[in-house]
Amino acid sequence: MGRGARLGIFSSLLAVAVGLVVFVSMAFLRSEPPTIDFAAGHTAGQPVDMTLQTVGAIGYGAHSTWVSYLTKAPNGKWVHTTLWDLPANTRINVTLYEYDGGSPLRNPQIGAVYGTLGNVEILNGKPVSLIDATQGNGVAHTFSVPTLGINVPLYAVDGNAKNFCNVPAPCPLSTAHNVIQFSFVTPKAAGQYPWQCFVPCGLGYLYGNGGPMQTISYMDGFLKVVS
Amino acid sequence: MSAQQTSGAGATEPRHGMRLLAMWLVISAIADPLFWFLAGPHMPPGDMTTTASGAQSDFNVLMMAALPVTLGVWLYYGYAAVMWRASRGGSDLIGGPKARSNLRVQAAWIGTTTVVVLAAFVYGTVELVVPAGAGGGEGPQPIWTPTSKTILPIQVIAQQWKFSYRYPTYGGFETDQLMIPNDTTVAFHVTSLDVIHEFWAYQLEVKADANPGTDNVAFTTTKVLGNVTVRCSELCGIWHGAMFNFGHVVSKSQFQAWATTSEAKLAPVTKLLPAFSWSYTPDANGAAGGYYPDNADKYNKIETYGADKVSVADTKIKSS
Numbered sequence: 369m370g371r372g373a374r375l376g377i378f379s380s381l382l383a384v385a386v387g388l389v390v391f392v393s394m395a396f397l398r399s400e401p402p403t404i405d406f407a408a409g410h411t412a413g414q415p416v417d418m419t420l421q422t423v424g425a426i427g428y429g430a431h432s433t434w435v436s437y438l439t440k441a442p443n444g445k446w447v448h449t450t451l452w453d454l455p456a457n458t459r460i461n462v463t464l465y466e467y468d469g470g471s472p473l474r475n476p477q478i479g480a481v482y483g484t485l486g487n488v489e490i491l492n493g494k495p496v497s498l499i500d501a502t503q504g505n506g507v508a509h510t511f512s513v514p515t516l517g518i519n520v521p522l523y524a525v526d527g528n529a530k531n532f533c534n535v536p537a538p539c540p541l542s543t544a545h546n547v548i549q550f551s552f553v554t555p556k557a558a559g560q561y562p563w564q565c566f567v568p569c570g571l572g573y574l575y576g577n578g579g580p581m582q583t584i585s586y587m588d589g590f591l592k593v594v595s
Numbered sequence: 596m597s598a599q600q601t602s603g604a605g606a607t608e609p610r611h612g613m614r615l616l617a618m619w620l621v622i623s624a625i626a627d628p629l630f631w632f633l634a635g636p637h638m639p640p641g642d643m644t645t646t647a648s649g650a651q652s653d654f655n656v657l658m659m660a661a662l663p664v665t666l667g668v669w670l671y672y673g674y675a676a677v678m679w680r681a682s683r684g685g686s687d688l689i690g691g692p693k694a695r696s697n698l699r700v701q702a703a704w705i706g707t708t709t710v711v712v713l714a715a716f717v718y719g720t721v722e723l724v725v726p727a728g729a730g731g732g733e734g735p736q737p738i739w740t741p742t743s744k745t746i747l748p749i750q751v752i753a754q755q756w757k758f759s760y761r762y763p764t765y766g767g768f769e770t771d772q773l774m775i776p777n778d779t780t781v782a783f784h785v786t787s788l789d790v791i792h793e794f795w796a797y798q799l800e801v802k803a804d805a806n807p808g809t810d811n812v813a814f815t816t817t818k819v820l821g822n823v824t825v826r827c828s829e830l831c832g833i834w835h836g837a838m839f840n841f842g843h844v845v846s847k848s849q850f851q852a853w854a855t856t857s858e859a860k861l862a863p864v865t866k867l868l869p870a871f872s873w874s875y876t877p878d879a880n881g882a883a884g885g886y887y888p889d890n891a892d893k894y895n896k897i898e899t900y901g902a903d904k905v906s907v908a909d910t911k912i913k914s915s
Binding site for chain 1: 769771869
């Protein structure tokens with residue numbers, strides 16, 4: 369084989385290798401969890417119902433021990449994501465099933481409910497405006513959208529309950545849980561509004577704020593408000 | 596340059612130095628006032644507080660000094676390109692040992708740059724000291740303190756990823772709202788419950804690091820009503836870019852009404868908060884544990900720095 373042919377083969381292989389590296393890198397950088405579309409087919413003026421759950425461990429995948437949120441898609445399936453398309457200027461009715469144990473809050477101010485309609489949440493059928501995280505089971509997580517002034521503390525279940533959820537997510541209703549309901553109104557302006565949990569629930573990470581606390585689809589995500 | 600010279604072509608050279616000096620003086624005399632009066636009042640960060648207006652005037656003063664320098668360089672380039680271009684038969688370039696041994700040029704260069712740098716140093720130092728730190732964080736024991744007898748302390752608590760504010764002179768309630776009375780000297784006590792953040796209230800010209808376990812104090816005095824944007828300016832994690840909120844400078848009476856209402860409304864939450872302290876020691880490991888004071892009795896030692904010591908009661912803002 370001549371020198372020119374060898375050079376040609378080498379150049380071709382190098383180009384393929386570089387292309388593969390670029391393709392894999394871009395695929396990794398552009399990958400994100402699925403977005404659940406609650407805006408499609410929405411009738412103006414009608415509220416949107418959204419169902420979520422929080423679990424103590426997702427139970428599968430690369431981070432099976434991480435705490436996580438899950439979202440129920442309109443087709444009834446639970447999806448491991450925290451990204452939602454929501455219609456602008458619309459009342460969102462949230463029903464959240466909380467399956468995780470709790471702790472005191474680093475900042476007890478976050479035990480207050482604000483930014484929801486009436487500044488209350490309905491915890492197991494009873495309106496609540498403030499949770500003292502040092503009492504009872506403590507607070508497991510929060511649903512907070514700082515840029516919209518929304519904060520909802522999620523009262524925890526007993527971590528020693530016999531029927532504590534120890535199966536891979538989603539947790540079934542037969543396991544220990546609290547039902548938390550609240551409503552909020554999306555802003556008129558379209559945009560992406562980050563939301564997060566304020567309980568430092570990233571066990572094993574500095575200040576508890578690493579791992580699931582800084583990973584989309586676990587303890588934070590986006591309200592993608594569309595007009 | 597100062598005397599008439601004979602070029603290679605035999606023509607008499609004009610006094611370039613005097614020409615340049617005259618042109619530079621005229622252009623600078625026009626440009627500086629234009630900048631000061633037309634652009635100066637619009638320079639950031641505005642004039643909402645003493646520190647903001649101080650920063651604005653500092654910027655304008657330094658710009659007034661820099662503008663003639665810039666114009667001088669540009670003028671020289673332009674003049675040289677026109678007067679000494681080859682097609683015009685300009686004189687040969689002077690360089691090498693002849694330029695290096697020119698004592699007048701060397702003395703003028705060293706003298707001028709020394710004066711400029713020393714003037715900037717002295718001016719900058721004075722402007723840092725006089726307005727009590729110029730809005731920067733001075734640590735827990737501020738060296739430069741305001742002369743005002745009444746100082747309103749506001750504690751800024753940063754955490755991943757939001758700011759909240761405690762008002763120790765109103766029962767220590769904590770809120771996500773930043774409300775500030777106008778015409779009032781404010782001491783921002785900036786701290787963090789986790790990693791390092793930074794409290795940057797742009798329009799107030801206040802910028803102070805938020806370190807866990809540390810009380811970082813920054814002063815300013817409000818002058819104008821308006822809205823304030825607060826941002827974290829220390830990279831602190833995934834939602835660093837979303838760690839912002841808005842504050843408001845309101846009249847003293849509005850502030851008084853808001854503060855007393857908030858104190859009463861948030862009383863149930865305040866009961867759950869740890870005793871007020873200038874800093875807190877967060878639990879560094881994992882999810883458990885609240886934040887707690889590192890020295891709770893500091894609550895009774897508000898504003899012990901400065902010339903005028905004031906009690907807790909004195910620091911409450913009175914409606915004018």
